[in-house]
Structures are given as C-alpha cells and as structure tokens.
Amino acid sequence: MSRWQQSPFWALSVAILRGFLRDKAAVFFAVVFPLMFLVLFGGILGNQDQSKVELVQVGAVPLVDDLPKDARTAFQQTFEVEHADDRDAALAKVRKGDADVAIEQRGGQLVAHYTQTDQVKAAITQGTLRAFVDGANVAATGQPPAYSFTAEAVEDDSLSVIQFVTPGLLGWAVAMSAAFGSAATLQGWRQSKLLRRLQLAPVGTGTIVGARVAVTLLIAFGQLAIFLGLGAAAFGLTLTGSWWMSIPLIAVGTLCFMAIGLLAGALAKTTEGAVNLANFLVLPMAFLSGSFFSLDGAPAWLQRLSDLLPLKHLNSGMLDVMVRGEGPAAALAPLGILAGFAVVVTLLAARLFRWETT
Amino acid sequence: MSAIHVTGLTKRYGDLVAVDGVDLDVAEGEFVGVVGPNGAGKTTLLEMVEGLRQPDAGVVEVLGEPAWPRNPRLQPRIGVQLQASSFFERLTAREQIRTFASLYGVGRATADGWLERVGLTDKAESRVEDLSGGQAQRLSIACALVHDPELVFLDEPTAALDPQARRNLWDLLSSINDRGRTVVLTTHYMDEAEALCDRVAVMDNGRILRFDTPAALVRGLDAPARIRVAPGVLSLAQAAAIPGVTETREDGDGVVLVTRDPAGVVGALAASDQLDGVAVQTATLEDVFLSLTGREYRA
Numbered sequence: 001m002s003r004w005q006q007s008p009f010w011a012l013s014v015a016i017l018r019g020f021l022r023d024k025a026a027v028f029f030a031v032v033f034p035l036m037f038l039v040l041f042g043g044i045l046g047n048q049d050q051s052k053v054e055l056v057q058v059g060a061v062p063l064v065d066d067l068p069k070d071a072r073t074a075f076q077q078t079f080e081v082e083h084a085d086d087r088d089a090a091l092a093k094v095r096k097g098d099a100d101v102a103i104e105q106r107g108g109q110l111v112a113h114y115t116q117t118d119q120v121k122a123a124i125t126q127g128t129l130r131a132f133v134d135g136a137n138v139a140a141t142g143q144p145p146a147y148s149f150t151a152e153a154v155e156d157d158s159l160s161v162i163q164f165v166t167p168g169l170l171g172w173a174v175a176m177s178a179a180f181g182s183a184a185t186l187q188g189w190r191q192s193k194l195l196r197r198l199q200l201a202p203v204g205t206g207t208i209v210g211a212r213v214a215v216t217l218l219i220a221f222g223q224l225a226i227f228l229g230l231g232a233a234a235f236g237l238t239l240t241g242s243w244w245m246s247i248p249l250i251a252v253g254t255l256c257f258m259a260i261g262l263l264a265g266a267l268a269k270t271t272e273g274a275v276n277l278a279n280f281l282v283l284p285m286a287f288l289s290g291s292f293f294s295l296d297g298a299p300a301w302l303q304r305l306s307d308l309l310p311l312k313h314l315n316s317g318m319l320d321v322m323v324r325g326e327g328p329a330a331a332l333a334p335l336g337i338l339a340g341f342a343v344v345v346t347l348l349a350a351r352l353f354r355w356e357t358t
Numbered sequence: 359m360s361a362i363h364v365t366g367l368t369k370r371y372g373d374l375v376a377v378d379g380v381d382l383d384v385a386e387g388e389f390v391g392v393v394g395p396n397g398a399g400k401t402t403l404l405e406m407v408e409g410l411r412q413p414d415a416g417v418v419e420v421l422g423e424p425a426w427p428r429n430p431r432l433q434p435r436i437g438v439q440l441q442a443s444s445f446f447e448r449l450t451a452r453e454q455i456r457t458f459a460s461l462y463g464v465g466r467a468t469a470d471g472w473l474e475r476v477g478l479t480d481k482a483e484s485r486v487e488d489l490s491g492g493q494a495q496r497l498s499i500a501c502a503l504v505h506d507p508e509l510v511f512l513d514e515p516t517a518a519l520d521p522q523a524r525r526n527l528w529d530l531l532s533s534i535n536d537r538g539r540t541v542v543l544t545t546h547y548m549d550e551a552e553a554l555c556d557r558v559a560v561m562d563n564g565r566i567l568r569f570d571t572p573a574a575l576v577r578g579l580d581a582p583a584r585i586r587v588a589p590g591v592l593s594l595a596q597a598a599a600i601p602g603v604t605e606t607r608e609d610g611d612g613v614v615l616v617t618r619d620p621a622g623v624v625g626a627l628a629a630s631d632q633l634d635g636v637a638v639q640t641a642t643l644e645d646v647f648l649s650l651t652g653r654e655y656r657a
Binding site: 194200 | 408409428429443445449453456460461462463485
C-alpha cells in the first residue's frame with residue numbers, strides 16, 4: 001500500500017464514497033432517477049411520431065379512392081383509413097372518440113365530421129383534407145400548378161429529442177446529487193458529532209472539505225459517463241466537437257451546487273430538513289432552467305428570471321458545447337457565472353456555519 | 359509536567375454559567391473520574407480541556423501545550439471518545455477503525471488489533487448501524503485509542519454496556535493506565551469511579567466541589583457505618599448496650615447497629631461470640647455524591 005493510500009485525504013474520500021455507494025436512496029436519486037427521465041423523454045417520447053388521425057370513410061369517396069399512387073401514400077401517412085357503410089354508426093364513433101373524423105362525399109363536396117376534443121388533430125384534419133381537395137381541383141384543370149411548396153427542418157435530420165434532453169437532465173442530476181450530498185453530509189456529520197470528532201483529529205478542515213469535493217466530483221463524472229454512454233448506446237445521442245468542455249462545466253457546476261447544499265446544511269437543523277431545503281432549492285430551479293422542457297415558449301419575464309439561476313447557465317452551456325456544435329469558447333461565460341455563484345454562496349454558507357446544532 | 363493544568367476556567371451560555379472558575383490539575387499517569395448530575399458542566403469542562411470550545415476566561419494547558427485555539431501539536435497526543443454514534447455512515451466496524459487510524463497515520467494491523475482488544479473481531483464486517491449499543495460503544499472507544507494517545511478522554515464509556523462488557527472495559531482502561539497513559543472519564547456509576555479512579559472530581563453547578571481519592575472522599579463524609587447481625591443473635595437491648603452504638607433497629611433480616619466505631623463494635627460482637635451473619639456497611643462514593651449534590655431530580 002502506498003503512502004498516498006494511507007493519507008487522511010484518501011481515507012476520508014474512500015469512507016465518503018463507500019457511504020454514498022451503500023446508500024441506496026442516494027444512488028437512486030443521483031443516477032437511476034434522472035436516467036428514468038432520460039429514458040422517458042429520449043426513448044419513449046422522442047421516438048413517438050405524431051399518431052395518425054383515425055378516419056372513417058362512409059360509403060364511396062371517389063376523391064380519396066381515386067387518388068394517384070404517391071398522393072395516396074401521403075394521405076395514408078396522415079390518416080388511418082377505415083371503411084364503413086353506416087353513416088350514423090360512423091358519426092357515433094367520432095362522437096365517442098373512437099375515431100377522429102368521418103368523411104363522406106356528396107357529389108363534388110367532401111364533408112368531414114370531426115370533434116374539437118383534440119384540437120391539434122382537428123386542425124391537422126381540416127388542413128390536410130382541404131389541401132387534398134385543392135390538389136384535386138388543380139388536377140381537374142389539367143394545368144400544372146403555378147406554385148409548389150416544400151418544407152425543410154432547420155435541424156439536421158438526425159437531431160432527435162435525445163440531443164436536447166440529455167444536457168438538461170444531466171445538469172439537473174449533477175445539481176441534485178451535489179446539493180444533496182453536501183447538505184446531508186454536513187448535517188449528518190454534525191448530528192452524529194462526527195464533525196466534532198474529526199475536529200479532534202490531526203486533520204485540517206481543508207482535507208475534510210477536499211475529500212468531500214473530490215468524491216462529489218467523482219460522482220458527477222460518473223453521472224456524465226453514464227448519461228453519455230446510455231444516450232449514445234440506446235438512444236442515438238451524437239455529441240458535437242467540443243463536448244469535452246462539458247467536463248469543466250460539470251466540475252464548476254458541482255462546486256456551485258455543493259455550495260448551495262452547504263448553505264442548506266448550514267441553515268437547517270436536521271438532516272431531513274437540510275435535504276428538504278436542498279430539494280426545495282434545486283427542483284423548482286430545474287423546471288425554471290430548462291432541464292425538463294425548453295423555456296423558449298415561456299414569457300419573457302420568466303426567461304429573465306431563469307437567467308438568475310445557476311442551473312440555467314449550466315444547462316445552456318452544456319447544450320451549446322454538447323449538441324449545438326459551438327466551440328469551446330461558448331462554455332466560458334457559463335463557467336464564469338457558475339464559479340461566481342459558487343464563491344458567493346460558499347461565503348454565505350461559511351458565515352452561517354456552526355460546528356454544532358446547539 | 360502535569361497532564362492537565364486548568365485555572366479559573368469559565369464558560370457562560372447567556373445567563374447560565376456552565377463552568378464557573380474551575381481549577382484542576384491532573385498529573386501524568388493519573389486515572390481521574392469526573393462525576394456530577396446531568397447539567398453539572400462536566401461535558402463543557404471536558405470540551406474546553408479537549409480544545410473544542412473556547413473558554414470565556416481561564417487557562418487550559420494540556421501536556422504542556424495551550425489547548426485553545428485548536429492545537430495541531432496536541433491532537434495526535436490526545437484521544438477522545440465523544441459518543442457512540444460519532445461514526446462514518448454505512449461503514450463496517452473494520453473500515454471505521456481503519457479510517458480513524460489513517461487520520462492519525464496508524465496502519466491497518468494496529469487498527470485490526472484494537473478491534474480484537476475490544477472483542478469486535480466477529481463483528482468486523484458488520485456495519486456500524488447494525489451494531490448493538492454496547493458494541494458501538496466499544497468500537498467508539500477503540501477508535502479513540504487507536505493512535506495510542508498519551509491522554510484519553512472518555513465520556514460515559516460504560517453506559518449501555520452489560521456487566522461482562524463493563525468489567526472487560528475496566529480491565530482495558532486499567533491496562534492503558536498501567537502503561538503510563540493518563541485517563542479522564544465521566545461516569546454516572548460510582549462503583550466504576552471507585553474501582554478505577556485514582557482521584558474523583560465531584561462537580562455540580564459548574565464548580566468542582568471535591569477532588570480527592572475515593573477513600574478520602576468517603577472518609578470526609580464522616581458517615582456512620584451500619585452493622586447488621588443475623589436474627590435472634592442478640593436483642594435490641596443488648597445491641598444498644600454495646601459501647602459506640604448510637605442507634606439500633608430491628609427488621610425481618612436481623613438487628614442493625616449504627617455506629618461511628620465499626621471496628622470497636624465488631625470487636626465487642628466477636629468477644630461475645632455474636633458474629634453470626636454479620637455484615638458491615640460503610641458509606642460509599644454514592645453517599646458522598648448524594649450528600650454533596652442533593653437528591654432532587656435534574657434535567
């Protein structure tokens with residue numbers, strides 16, 4: 001065994017890491033719980049196509065039946081067609097929600113019976129049917145159409161939901177385990193008087209804090225590796241050039257959220273109180289920082305508010321370097337902001353810190 | 359050089375004076391007990407001596423070094439057992455003591471040896487959360503002693519121990535003391551203080567009321583002895599007639615003679631061949647404790 005492995009720093013780090021790995025609840029919330037969201041967002045919601053509109057065709061509808069082959073394929077991409085002869089039964093089906101729309105043709109008129117229950121589908125139905133009728137009208141003139149329309153997505157075709165959810169969920173996972181880890185350690189050690197006991201040992205405060213920071217960083221990098229590994233292996237996550245800048249981002253983010261946990265630990269009087277307070281700080285922050293959904297559609301004041309939250313900067317920094325293909329420089333501003341938060345919150349926590357609960 | 363040298367030590371919490379101008383000198387190699395009711399100020403006194411708390415007034419020198427502020431030269435030389443639960447969460451007994459050993463630069467073999475000395479080798483792989491109260495207590499003491507400190511502080515080390523474990527721990531503490539180590543312990547068990555300690559400090563209301571050997575403390579109480587004789591050996595009148603007997607009482611278990619001259623009274627009983635079932639009960643440290651600190655309940 002080397003001298004290094006006998007050092008107090010090493011001994012404390014190993015003790016803290018073992019304590020974490022054996023704490024099933026802590027491991028669950030640091031790794032499994034965020035991964036469940038990754039699987040949910042990236043795996044299930046991400047691969048889900050807009051479900052087809054269920055269309056009931058009452059009797060013969062020549063407008064649809066006589067569609068040319070490629071138009072018919074396009075039609076079937078939007079509609080799941082079912083044939084029925086009984087008009088009343090078909091309408092009842094729509095009313096009950098078993099089908100989205102029933103169509104019939106009265107001479108030159110295509111009539112669609114739909115419900116407004118699902119407004120998105122109702123809009124798709126109306127728009128698509130109108131387009132097919134217009135197309136049929138143009139075709140009936142025998143003239144080539146004067147204008148045509150092509151839709152192209154701005155993103156690369158391969159860019160799927162997983163690209164957007166991975167950085168945000170990772171940010172949330174790192175924030176959560178860093179804050180909970182330091183809050184629970186500080187309070188738990190104070191409660192059990194272990195903090196007092198360590199104070200009596202020839203070990204400096206720097207060594208104790210350093211060991212806790214080292215273990216939290218190790219856990220954060222473990223989270224990074226698991227997220228990227230699972231994302232790439234199972235959900236087709238592809239990282240862009242300077243993704244490695246996420247390593248310093250995660251490191252500084254971890255320090256920042258450890259400081260927040262330290263603050264919660266210093267304020268609360270019990271371990272449960274400290275963890276609850278850390279949760280109270282981190283969970284709403286995760287919602288307001290775009291960890292679960294993009295804030296692009298949020299009101300401007302909410303977006304300004306989110307600029308005050310460190311997690312927002314961690315998330316946007318990681319999005320920029322991991323999937324948006326920005327250069328390493330894109331991470332610099334978030335790094336600075338997170339470091340600033342870390343320093344200010346640590347100073348605040350240090351002022352409020354007491355060795356004992358009494 | 360004295361192991362502990364304390365003068366005029368005072369600590370206040372608001373209006374409460376927890377420790378009130380205490381002077382205390384403990385010689386190297388001494389075994390000292392601090393007894394007192396709950397809230398007497400024992401813990402606060404020890405915490406200031408250990409260097410955990412800043413005194414409001416007074417001087418603390420431990421092994422020739424100032425105890426406050428936190429003194430890195432002193433820490434490897436003292437061992438402190440705070441309470442049974444001061445452990446790293448979810449570590450086994452062996453990992454626990456090895457971790458503490460590493461903090462003091464002590465190797466694994468020594469740590470494992472201590473586990474054996476406190477009878478926890480079977481429990482080496484058990485997590486501290488799964489240890490019984492007594493086992494946790496023994497582990498906590500082993501963790502305090504693992505670096506072989508010159509001065510050891512133990513806070514109620516035998517609370518929660520069964521009689522076997524308690525006696526084994528007494529032997530362990532005596533052996534440490536025999537090897538020249540200074541031991542300071544707090545306890546609520548007067549028999550423990552009497553059996554182990556060279557000197558006992560009786561503390562109440564932040565002051566040390568007496569500090570002397572157990573025998574001297576009992577002598578100082580000047581309490582009469584009670585001599586019990588088996589039923590039917592002698593009558594109350596005969597008992598009262600023995601010189602030196604100040605009071606007599608009879609109950610189902612025999613006659614009780616109260617005297618300040620137990621030797622003379624036992625001699626008289628022997629001379630008249632009336633020693634059947636004789637039992638002499640002198641004052642104990644517990645009587646000293648109660649007479650000094652009163653009988654009312656404390657916090």
